Amino acid sequence: MAIDVRRLEAGQVIDGFHLVEPLDPGGMANFWRVTKPGLDLPMVMKIPLLRPGEDPITIIGFEAEQMIMARLTGPHVPRFVAAGDFESPYVVMEFIDGRPLRSLLPHMPCAAEEVAEIGIQVAFALDDLHRQNVLHLDVKPSNIILRPNGIAALIDYGLSHHTLLPDLIGEEIDGPVGTAPYVAPEQVLGDRFEPRSDIFALGVVMYFLVTGERPFGDPQRAPEWRHRLWRDPHPPRHWNKAVPPWLQEAILRCLEVDPDARYATAAQLAFDLKNPDQMVLTERARRLRRDGAMTVLLRRLASRRLKYVRRVRHQPALTRAPIIAVAVDLSPQAEALDGPLRQAVMRVLATEPAARLACVNVLKTARIGLDPMEDAQGRNPHLQRLVELRHWAHTLPIDPDRVTFHVLEDTDPARALVEFGLNSRIDHIVMGARGSSTMRRFLGSVSAQVVAQARCTVTVVRAPQTGLAIGEPGALQLGTDSDLGG
Amino acid sequence: MRIALMTDVHGNREALSACLEHAERHRVDRYVFLGDYVGYGADPGWVADAVMARVDAGAVAVLGNHDAGVTNPDERMNDVAAEAIAWTRTQLSPAQVDFLSTLPLVVEDGSRLYVHASAYASAAWPYVTDLYSASKSLMATTAQVTFCGHTHVPNLFHMSMTGKFAGFEPVDRVEMPLTRQRRWLAVIGAVGQPRDRNPAACYAVLDDERDVLTYFRVPYDIEAAARKIRAAGLPPILAQRLFQGF
Numbered sequence: 051m052a053i054d055v056r057r058l059e060a061g062q063v064i065d066g067f068h069l070v071e072p073l074d075p076g077g078m079a080n081f082w083r084v085t086k087p088g089l090d091l092p093m094v095m096k097i098p099l100l101r102p103g104e105d106p107i108t109i110i111g112f113e114a115e116q117m118i119m120a121r122l123t124g125p126h127v128p129r130f131v132a133a134g135d136f137e138s139p140y141v142v143m144e145f146i147d148g149r150p151l152r153s154l155l156p157h158m159p160c161a162a163e164e165v166a167e168i169g170i171q172v173a174f175a176l177d178d179l180h181r182q183n184v185l186h187l188d189v190k191p192s193n194i195i196l197r198p199n200g201i202a203a204l205i206d207y208g209l210s211h212h213t214l215l216p217d218l219i220g221e222e223i224d225g226p227v228g229t230a231p232y233v234a235p236e237q238v239l240g241d242r243f244e245p246r247s248d249i250f251a252l253g254v255v256m257y258f259l260v261t262g263e264r265p266f267g268d269p270q271r272a273p274e275w276r277h278r279l280w281r282d283p284h285p286p287r288h289w290n291k292a293v294p295p296w297l298q299e300a301i302l303r304c305l306e307v308d309p310d311a312r313y314a315t316a317a318q319l320a321f322d323l324k325n326p327d328q329m330v331l332t333e334r335a336r337r338l339r340r341d342g343a344m345t346v347l348l349r350r351l352a353s354r355r356l357k358y359v360r361r362v363r364h365q366p367a368l369t370r371a372p373i374i375a376v377a378v379d380l381s382p383q384a385e386a387l388d389g390p391l392r393q394a395v396m397r398v399l400a401t402e403p404a405a406r407l408a409c410v411n412v413l414k415t416a417r418i419g420l421d422p423m424e425d426a427q428g429r430n431p432h433l434q435r436l437v438e439l440r441h442w443a444h445t446l447p448i449d450p451d452r453v454t455f456h457v458l459e460d461t462d463p464a465r466a467l468v469e470f471g472l473n474s475r476i477d478h479i480v481m482g483a484r485g486s487s488t489m490r491r492f493l494g495s496v497s498a499q500v501v502a503q504a505r506c507t508v509t510v511v512r513a514p515q516t517g518l519a520i521g522e523p524g525a526l527q528l529g530t531d532s533d534l535g536g
Numbered sequence: 537m538r539i540a541l542m543t544d545v546h547g548n549r550e551a552l553s554a555c556l557e558h559a560e561r562h563r564v565d566r567y568v569f570l571g572d573y574v575g576y577g578a579d580p581g582w583v584a585d586a587v588m589a590r591v592d593a594g595a596v597a598v599l600g601n602h603d604a605g606v607t608n609p610d611e612r613m614n615d616v617a618a619e620a621i622a623w624t625r626t627q628l629s630p631a632q633v634d635f636l637s638t639l640p641l642v643v644e645d646g647s648r649l650y651v652h653a654s655a656y657a658s659a660a661w662p663y664v665t666d667l668y669s670a671s672k673s674l675m676a677t678t679a680q681v682t683f684c685g686h687t688h689v690p691n692l693f694h695m696s697m698t699g700k701f702a703g704f705e706p707v708d709r710v711e712m713p714l715t716r717q718r719r720w721l722a723v724i725g726a727v728g729q730p731r732d733r734n735p736a737a738c739y740a741v742l743d744d745e746r747d748v749l750t751y752f753r754v755p756y757d758i759e760a761a762a763r764k765i766r767a768a769g770l771p772p773i774l775a776q777r778l779f780q781g782f
Contacts, residue, residue, distance in 0.1 A: 113697075221696070
């Protein structure tokens with residue numbers, strides 16, 4: 051049955067979906083709240099406006115969205131429910147009853163803390179999308195919805211690219227595709243394989259929210275999109291003195307013209323925004339004005355040789371720049387593990403040059419909130435642990451701007467590590483096994499619990515055991531005791 | 537229904553066995569063979585029997601240029617191919633020859649088309665290797681999806697609603713949605729003699745309820761297949777190239 055978009059009305063039924071009420075129309079489609087017996091999630095039907103002579107982006111974008119949305123999962127994407135056929139094109143997806151980021155625009159400039167929190171949530175959403183091999187390529191306030199629990203969902207995959215599937219938009223459209231204020235410089239030059247384009251767009255969103263100004267304006271003609279190749283934006287503090295230097299650092303790093311100068315992954319951006327006190331501030335944080343006319347002119351001349359060329363990569367560009375966490379036990383009993391743990395971390399760092407390292411120690415508390423701020427000697431145990439952690443890491447071969455230090459306080463060390471791994475999107479936890487099996491027997495195995503519950507890779511390091519041969523008691527205890535470590 | 541698409545077996549028993557076993561493990565309901573069962577490899581009879589048995593059980597098989605060459609020598613064939621076909625003729629039973637020579641050139645199956653080389657000038661065996669040759673095939677049929685082989689290189693060509701052509705190198709084990717808005721030409725790589733520098737056997741599975749096509753690379757005992765080619769006195773290059781996948 052062909053759908054006549056001009057004659058849709060409440061009560062109408064399309065392929066079993068009952069039209070309830072129309073929502074705000076988007077530029078290229080009509081949206082209706084729908085229900086279907088047997089499906090009890092809130093749903094929205096998107097019906098594209100496919101008129102004869104319609105812009106190919108609308109037609110192909112709808113096809114691309116169907117193709118990509120059906121393959122995405124998780125809380126950052128509206129759940130795909132159904133798609134119509136060739137004759138009656140529509141997509142039915144989960145209706146996300148949240149706060150569209152667009153609704154914040156009248157309240158700009160927003161507080162730095164709020165913008166950072168939004169930045170973290172959108173970066174988590176992008177990280178999740180990128181891990182599913184999808185680049186959104188049209189990140190902007192109207193495509194971001196904050197769920198009631200604070201999690202960000204990204205909608206509208208009409209310009210997106212799944213790097214393992216044919217790039218329908220890239221094949222169809224000759225020339226750059228995107229939304230003028232948000233499109234990344236490399237998109238302007240024809241690259242649709244760059245996940246860090248989404249990080250650029252998120253930088254524009256954060257800049258806009260915290261200053262009320264768009265960093266590159268809203269150029270109406272596509273040739274003007276090129277200006278962002280040479281014209282740097284005013285630093286956010288130029289507009290809003292209340293922007294803290296660390297947030298300016300993060301935003302301007304997202305807005306770097308060269309993708310290599312941006313954050314390597316969205317997870318790393320989120321990590322910085324979550325730990326502003328540990329960010330290494332560069333000249334970006336202190337910048338007060340944009341570059342002078344001569345610098346800009348030279349950049350403009352240099353960029354003349356950059357032409358639009360459609361770039362196709364056979365290998366997906368989703369570089370994995372992982373975040374590694376090492377759980378360091380600072381107690382005297384763990385000294386034997388110190389060398390092996392350090393070695394294990396160095397091995398991982400050697401194979402992952404872009405990795406970041408989070409050094410973690412758990413301060414075990416009796417009960418949350420009841421422990422004294424000082425110990426018997428008048429020292430703050432939290433600060434003391436931080437000092438010791440820094441000392442532990444100072445000989446590791448890694449740039450200081452890629453290491454952070456975290457003392458977690460919890461009654462349950464394993465739970466603290468698992469939660470830290472989840473909340474900071476850690477890719478790999480390296481930790482020691484508690485040595486003595488008697489201790490393990492009474493206290494339970496921290497590493498076994500982390501191995502069982504963490505969502506990421508976990509390496510458990512042991513101190514070398516000497517003088518044991520296979521067959522001796524204590525040499526092989528698999529099956530008698532949890533031998534995943536103590 | 538899950539449909540396995542296999543092409544260019546070329547008498548390679550080891551490669552075909554590995555693919556059939558793989559397809560069974562992936563719960564395939566139906567088989568479609570896209571031609572060139574014989575030529576190059578050392579087990580043409582075994583392969584012909586295996587395909588015949590499945591055709592008797594409802595599978596589809598179309599004719600390839602090497603199969604046609606068994607009864608009608610093709611002057612355009614290169615020396616190595618012609619030598620292999622001459623040897624193959626001595627290995628096939630009359631029933632096998634009869635089976636091969638009576639295969640259809642093209643089979644239409646609803647909105648799908650099965651053909652060995654191209655929907656355009658099928659009997660002249662043109663190669664679909666680039667956008668131009670792909671566009672000719674796509675324009676020569678109204679089928680929504682065409683499946684072919686012949687080039688020994690997997691490729692997925694498509695034409696949008698606005699008439700734009702594009703090609704794509706399919707990625708191993710990634711489900712490719714064949715959207716209804718578009719016409720598709722899936723070139724399935726070879727089971728028995730891959731030429732895309734990946735020596736593993738190649739075939740694909742179509743899920744026609746979900747409209748997704750998945751290409752699979754299947755490792756097989758190349759050493760055994762090559763040893764038999766040498767033992768049969770076939771040109772040694774036919775054994776060597778299996779290891780290189782080229």
